[in-house]
Amino acid sequence: MAPKKLRRARLSQELCERLSRYQITTCQDFLCLSLLDLMKVTGQSYRNVQKLLCKVSLACAPKMQTAYEMKVRRAVNPSSAFLSTSLHGLDKVLHGGVPCGSLTEITSPPGCGKTQFCIMMSVLATLPVSMGGLDGAVIYIDTESAFSAERLVEIAGNRFPAYFDSDEKLFSMTRSIYLYRELTCGSVLKRIKSLEEEIISKKVKLIIIDSVASVVRKEFDTKLQGNLTERSNFLARGASLLKYLAEEFSIPVILTNQITTWLSNGLAIQADLVSPADDLCLSEGASGGGKRESGSVTAALGNTWSHSVNTRLILQYHDLPTRQILVAKSPVAPFSAFFYTVEKSGFVLQDGKDQTNLTWEGTNPALQNIKFPCSTWIYNQLCKTESGNVLIVAGLSKTESL
Amino acid sequence: MQRDVGSLPLAPALRARLVAAGFQTAQELLDTGPCGLSKEIGISKEEALEALQVVRQECHSDATQTAGAPGTSRKCTALELLEQEQAQGFIITFCSALDNILGGGVQLTKITEICGEPGVGKTQLCMQLAVDVQIPECFGGLAGEAVFIDTEGSFMVDRVVDVATACVQHCQLIAEAHQEEDHLKALETFSLESILSHIYYFRCRDYIELLAQVYLLPDFLSEHSKVRLVVIDGIAFPFRHDFEDLSLRTRLLNGLAQQLIIIANDHKAAVVLTNQMTTRIGQSQSTLVPALGESWGHAATVRLIFHWDNNQRLATLYKSPSQKESTIPYHITPHGFRDVQPPAVTQNPEGTELNPRKRPRREEEK
Numbered sequence: 001m002a003p004k005k006l007r008r009a010r011l012s013q014e015l016c017e018r019l020s021r022y023q024i025t026t027c028q029d030f031l032c033l034s035l036l037d038l039m040k041v042t043g044q045s046y047r048n049v050q051k052l053l054c055k056v057s058l059a060c061a062p063k064m065q066t067a068y069e070m071k072v073r074r075a076v077n078p079s080s081a082f083l084s085t086s087l088h089g090l091d092k093v094l095h096g097g098v099p100c101g102s103l104t105e106i107t108s109p110p111g112c113g114k115t116q117f118c119i120m121m122s123v124l125a126t127l128p129v130s131m132g133g134l135d136g137a138v139i140y141i142d143t144e145s146a147f148s149a150e151r152l153v154e155i156a157g158n159r160f161p162a163y164f165d166s167d168e169k170l171f172s173m174t175r176s177i178y179l180y181r182e183l184t185c186g187s188v189l190k191r192i193k194s195l196e197e198e199i200i201s202k203k204v205k206l207i208i209i210d211s212v213a214s215v216v217r218k219e220f221d222t223k224l225q226g227n228l229t230e231r232s233n234f235l236a237r238g239a240s241l242l243k244y245l246a247e248e249f250s251i252p253v254i255l256t257n258q259i260t261t262w263l264s265n266g267l268a269i270q271a272d273l274v275s276p277a278d279d280l281c282l283s284e285g286a287s288g289g290g291k292r293e294s295g296s297v298t299a300a301l302g303n304t305w306s307h308s309v310n311t312r313l314i315l316q317y318h319d320l321p322t323r324q325i326l327v328a329k330s331p332v333a334p335f336s337a338f339f340y341t342v343e344k345s346g347f348v349l350q351d352g353k354d355q356t357n358l359t360w361e362g363t364n365p366a367l368q369n370i371k372f373p374c375s376t377w378i379y380n381q382l383c384k385t386e387s388g389n390v391l392i393v394a395g396l397s398k399t400e401s402l
Numbered sequence: 403m404q405r406d407v408g409s410l411p412l413a414p415a416l417r418a419r420l421v422a423a424g425f426q427t428a429q430e431l432l433d434t435g436p437c438g439l440s441k442e443i444g445i446s447k448e449e450a451l452e453a454l455q456v457v458r459q460e461c462h463s464d465a466t467q468t469a470g471a472p473g474t475s476r477k478c479t480a481l482e483l484l485e486q487e488q489a490q491g492f493i494i495t496f497c498s499a500l501d502n503i504l505g506g507g508v509q510l511t512k513i514t515e516i517c518g519e520p521g522v523g524k525t526q527l528c529m530q531l532a533v534d535v536q537i538p539e540c541f542g543g544l545a546g547e548a549v550f551i552d553t554e555g556s557f558m559v560d561r562v563v564d565v566a567t568a569c570v571q572h573c574q575l576i577a578e579a580h581q582e583e584d585h586l587k588a589l590e591t592f593s594l595e596s597i598l599s600h601i602y603y604f605r606c607r608d609y610i611e612l613l614a615q616v617y618l619l620p621d622f623l624s625e626h627s628k629v630r631l632v633v634i635d636g637i638a639f640p641f642r643h644d645f646e647d648l649s650l651r652t653r654l655l656n657g658l659a660q661q662l663i664i665i666a667n668d669h670k671a672a673v674v675l676t677n678q679m680t681t682r683i684g685q686s687q688s689t690l691v692p693a694l695g696e697s698w699g700h701a702a703t704v705r706l707i708f709h710w711d712n713n714q715r716l717a718t719l720y721k722s723p724s725q726k727e728s729t730i731p732y733h734i735t736p737h738g739f740r741d742v743q744p745p746a747v748t749q750n751p752e753g754t755e756l757n758p759r760k761r762p763r764r765e766e767e768k
Contacts, residue, residue: 031614032654045456048413061617061618062607062611064604065603066598067597067599067603068599068601070598074559099558233643236639303519303680304678306521307520307678308554308639310556331558364520
């Protein structure tokens with residue numbers, strides 16, 4: 001995606017030479033100048049400069065397609081538009097499954113099943129098209145070293161026992177999943193840039209990055225000056241690269257994210273420490289009137305990241321072992337929730353607890369409250385005292401009881 | 403005719419030579435003629451002829467402007483403007499509350515900006531408008547076409563199919579109730595396929611492609627003269643990263659805004675932009691504000707801010723030259739952008755024509 005050189009925009013040779021004397025060699029430089037600057041630099045009249053602009057723009061502009069052509073293309077090859085998650089209720093709501101050509105994010109507190117979901121999707125992508133898969137390879141970028149090959153084989157064997165009846169089939173499936181371990185932001189970005197060639201040579205049909213948040217949060221401490229903008233820059237660059245890959249090859253991209261505490265408006269003025277023995281449970285958020293007065297746990301990486309991903313699925317705890325999967329942001333699906341458990345065969349939806357009446361209860365996907373069990377974790381929280389001051393309860397501890 | 407030579411749109415080198423040779427007004431150039439000019443300046447006869455043609459055209463257009471010819475000048479009285487504005491159509495949004503606060507719908511020849519938090523419905527409204535602009539005139543629409551420039555990749559054809567199908571069904575209901583000739587004839591051409599074929603989609607991956615596309619847009623609109631809506635979904639996304647030089651960004655955005663205003667006016671189209679929200683960290687609190695900075699706020703004529711209040715989506719009219727600032731709730735249903743509940747019972751015969759919740763009352767009168 002390097003900027004296009006002016007030579008390729010069909011400008012005359014002498015014009016290109018003249019422009020290169022002013023350090024204008026790419027279409028990017030040319031289009032960023034104002035008309036007066038262009039007249040000075042090219043030495044041509046106003047009308048000619050406008051014609052030149054059109055010529056250079058034609059070289060850079062995208063191709064036009066009508067919505068009808070897009071629909072026809074999807075209709076011709078319907079399975080190529082989505083990757084089915086094999087969870088029937090979820091697929092129905094998402095109009096087919098995880099959409100191809102856009103970014104899907106899975107967010108949850110630790111231990112809810114993000115990596116399990118990713119491993120399950122890897123198996124599904126390698127299945128033949130007749131079984132709902134994409135019949136292709138998978139690129140799995142692992143930043144937390146959480147991928148377990150044994151679990152992969154277990155899920156495959158238990159979910160599709162009829163298909164994976166021989167060791168031969170299992171091995172061919174595992175051979176098509178390419179695992180990369182990247183531990184820094186820079187190496188993740190480098191890896192993403194190198195993916196274009198790998199996708200073509202290995203016939204990749206799914207990219208998974210597990211997880212974006214861990215590597216970003218390790219390196220960028222947002223309390224330090226300037227780190228917030230650098231972090232946003234890195235995320236935006238990564239997101240646009242991934243979107244380019246997703247659309248160019250029409251494949252789904254799955255990213256995982258972590259959670260963070262969201263501080264409400266009107267921050268802490270005083271901080272009092274309260275004994276951690278008090279059983280403080282996370283509020284359900286948005287209680288009593290419109291203003292959020294207590295903190296809550298939401299998806300990490302900030303507002304801009306929430307804009308960049310196209311679909312956001314949130315996993316949260318319900319009553320153990322049941323958990324919930326929410327569709328928090330999607331261009332095709334309303335807000336919905338499903339209950340599931342994690343079994344040997346991966347995710348299993350609980351039927352009968354259909355939550356379609358939740359259609360209009362969604363809220364801002366960047367601020368969607370995420371539940372987690374308070375009897376086993378105590379996180380940083382905000383809560384109000386009677387005097388109206390805001391406290392911060394410090395302490396990140398995991399109690400062994402319960 | 404007395405125009406100064408230095409202000410003519412000639413090549414800079416040529417201009418410098420003319421001034422150095424002592425020419426002061428355009429009339430002098432025209433009087434000298436191409437041969438005399440070429441001898442004095444030392445340029446070829448063809449170049450001299452070309453330059454004189456440019457000068458002649460410039461002076462001609464100057465003259466018509468000063469003579470006040472109504473066709474080419476851009477002057478008119480406020481009364482003419484009032485008549486124009488009243489005759490102008492709006493693009494309805496199918497949410498009557500939103501149409502009301504906008505004064506009828508999204509206005510043509512103006513730039514409307516929609517800011518909002520992620521997931522609140524900006525792209526949904528854009529897709530709804532791209533379908534609504536195509537409603538035939540007998541149903542109260544503009545019978546236009548739409549250009550959709552996508553920078554974020556959230557345009558989903560399946561969703562547009564849902565919205566378009568609901569719109570066609572709605573028009574069919576009206577046609578059945580009224581049973582008029584032109585309604586049925588219009589319905590023959592207003593189908594799902596025709597709606598989709600008239601949405602022209604461009605996917606711009608970075609700001610260079612976006613700039614290039616906007617430069618090419620006037621030519622495209624001249625070829626497709628029925629286009630009445632230009633949507634740029636995500637004007638913020640390509641400008642929010644990789645820009646160390648913020649002054650370049652401001653300049654490019656201002657240039658973009660000016661071009662869009664010219665396009666909106668010349669082609670009588672509505673321009674709709676969507677913007678993101680960004681966190682502004684103040685001394686003791688952080689607030690969400692529209693992205694792209696303060697100066698971008700001046701670019702749009704009408705500004706809508708979409709936000710959440712717990713579980714309810716709200717739309718606020720934040721900036722408008724003619725309407726009052728107000729907030730209304732709305733919903734996104736499987737059929738598209740809609741009101742929260744059936745609106746009030748007041749009967750305004752033309753107004754309820756396209757009310758999605760009520761059937762027109764005329765059938766009872768028959």
